[in-house]
Amino acid sequence: MRTSRFRALLALLTTLATIGLFAPGASAQDTSDVFVVHGIPGVTVDVYVDGDLTLEGFEPEAIAGPLSLPAADYRIQIFAASDDAPASAEDRTDDAVIDVTPAVPGGANLSVVAHLDADGAPTLGAFVNDLDTIDAGEGRVTVRHTAAAPAVDIVAGGAAVDGLTGLANGGEAVVALPADAYPTGLAAAGTTEVLVDAPITIAEGTNLVVYAIGDLAGGSFTLITQSFDGLHSAPAQVNAGTSGLLDPAGPSSVPALVTAGVLGVAVVAGTARASFVRR
Amino acid sequence: MTSPASTAAPFRVLSPPARAGRWWSGRRPVRSVLAATLLAAGCSSLPADEVSGGGSTAGVIDVGRSEGGDLRAQDEVSDGEPVDGSAPPALDGAVDPGGWSVPDVPIQTAASLDDLVVPDRPAPVGLRVVSVGIDAAVTEVGIRPDGDLEVPAEAEIGWYRFGPEPGGPGSSVVAAHVDYNGRPGAFFPLRDTVVGDVVEVDRADGSTLQFEVVSVARHGKDELPPDLWRRDGAPQLVLITCGGPFDSRVRSYEDNVVVVAVPIG
Structure with a gap:
């Protein structure tokens, strides 16, 4: 495994403090809980925040979080990992894969996914995780299409699963199902022939998030998951x-x-x- | 067509903090900052309605692709479009340098579908309260289509399988009929239980757990304490049946009799 090295930490933290990331006094609705999902197979990255090397070697299929973040703007630059990453983005001789100065919103639970778009180009997607309670006996499944692949339906037993159809890159679908194991698979949208087996086990009171990542034609297509548990609720009544x-x-x-x-x-x-x- | 994913898919579940921080143990500040970084990168494209919850389409930042098809430079995309109601704080540095701290942010490898299998637990197979004459087999139950707890026929006790197993962390619930089809049910004597009574639970592995009753109460059916359904915390065993006035029009009692017991030893 690649060794992670971190530099300019003090400068970075100073910068973050300056731009308000850790500013005290922000109210609860001004912060979001955030997970970061690395959904680009085969590409380890270096990350700079406002020009400072913050992380070297964030590997594919890693999930970071949750982090409670006050709403704010940040300049983010992401590079393909370098063997000897300079401490400052100004000293990089290569170009950033992603260079954005976005605003972080408040009041949400988010998963931010670095992934491929439908044509195989790197992009970032932000999804809101549904953490509402779930009826007793059921679980929630969230399917996110973040792969370089055509639109898909989720099928089981030769038929599409209601609510899990027509998923295209950048989209998601969310349904509640009785907690159980399902012999699901992925099929091209509008068809029922399973192209990728993807059997899921839905745990009661849990939101199971499944990400399709990678490049189907290029052979790097795969499925990774993220689970949010503790969303259960009590049975309606006990009649005995x-x-x-x-x-x-x-x-x-x-x-x-x-x-x-x-x-x-x-x-x-x-x-x-x-x-x-x-x- | 056979997809490479069907064999390669490494499904690993995002696990509890026990597995967290494998890479960066002891480097919390960096982890946190990374998360902040990528987070921020993804959020500029969030439509307002998604931020408020319930959105169904991911926001996307268009970074294009380089001519060579590899991960190369893009023009800066800095739409930075603030989402409604999320105006960034002032950037004038109104921060006490000693006042902030970096939270611990776990980083772990994403999970695989294969790891989603529900782990085997030591299921209860029998339950006794000798002092009142309860002695019946235990079966697993779930939820009825109408949302109520499943309760087995008169001779058996149902263990709510979505909650903890008896003796496990949290509140393990078993339920049985007080009466059924005109006959006494397995929990007919439950109302006679008193504090200090011993409840024995036989498990599938042949072992037996002992619990001591700490409360006996009656609640309206829509007023059961939420504590009965918790999935973590101190172990307790909850025995539920019906009681109170009987409404003959709907063939149902108005209340639940609830006995709470805690592990002995």
């Missing part, structure tokens, strides 16, 4: 009695009265729990 054997004169009627009194005390004490009394 159908016969009424306890009512009206069953054993529960006595505790019901006792419970009412205990419950009142318990609420005052700050808890909603009540104790039954053994008969």
Whole structure:
């Protein structure tokens, strides 16, 4: 594995402080949680922030984050990795693959993906991750087409999966499905012949994000994933009695009265729990 | 057509912090800055409606391609279009140099689809509360089409398989009928449980876990404490059935009887 070397860190941090990255006092809605996904196979990169070498050797298929970032502008330059990257972008003899001065928005959960466009050129895509809670028993699957490949449908059992069709480069589709394993695959949009097997296991309460990356014609096409768990919710109800054997004169009627009194005390004490009394 | 991806696809799940920072252990500032960097690079193209959530198309920064087809220079793309409501802070350096710190940002290799298989857990197969006469087999249950918890027929107890296993971190839930088709269910005696009673859970591997009851309560069916469904934190075992007044029109009790127990030892 390539050894990572870092330079000009102090200068960089000073710069970031100056431009407000770590400015104190930003309110919660002004920040975004951000993940960075390297989705360009075979290309390790060096990254400069406002001219300073920040990271050397960010490798393909790596995911960084989350980072809580206040909204701000930054100049970002990304180069193909150099064996001896200069500390300043001004001293690079090659040209940046990507050179942008974007604004980071606030109030979102984002995955930013360096990937290939439909023609195989490097680009950056930003996606909002859906972290809303999910109905009990289900998971969410998010499919992001970030590969140099034609538009696709997700198919299973010879048919397209509702909501996961017509995905083209730069696009995404999101659906909720019962938690289970699915024998899914990728097919050219409008067809059902599986070109790439992609069986997925959807965990309950989890948003599984699948990125298609690489170049299909060039042989570097692959699928990588990112998961967001903890999105579960409670079952609607627990219905576990159908016969009424306890009512009206069953054993529960006595505790019901006792419970009412205990419950009142318990609420005052700050808890909603009540104790039954053994008969 | 056979795709190379079907064999090459290395699917690795973004894992918990335990796997984080493999590359850059101990170099937090750099990691953080990198993330900031790439993040910023991607965000200029975010339409406002995506920033507010619910967007369905990725923003893209057009960097073009060099003539040679390799990763070469592009003209600077600096649309930098601020997204609505995200005006950048002032750049006048109003920062206390000693006041900021760099958060720890994990970096890890992305995950593979093959790693998405749900890990095997020690499933419960039997449950007893000797003091009240509960003794029944345990089966796995999920969610009914109407969103309610599945509850097995009268003779069995259901373990909610989407939550933790008994003894695992978080709140493990088992449920059974108090009555069913006119007969007492496996949890008919549950309401008689008292604090201090022992609950035994047999597991598929032949081992037995012991729990001690710490609370017995009744809640409206729409008022179950959220704590019963947590997926992490201190282990507890929750036993649920029905109780309270019976509504004969809908053949249903109005309340749930909820027993909470914690591991012994």
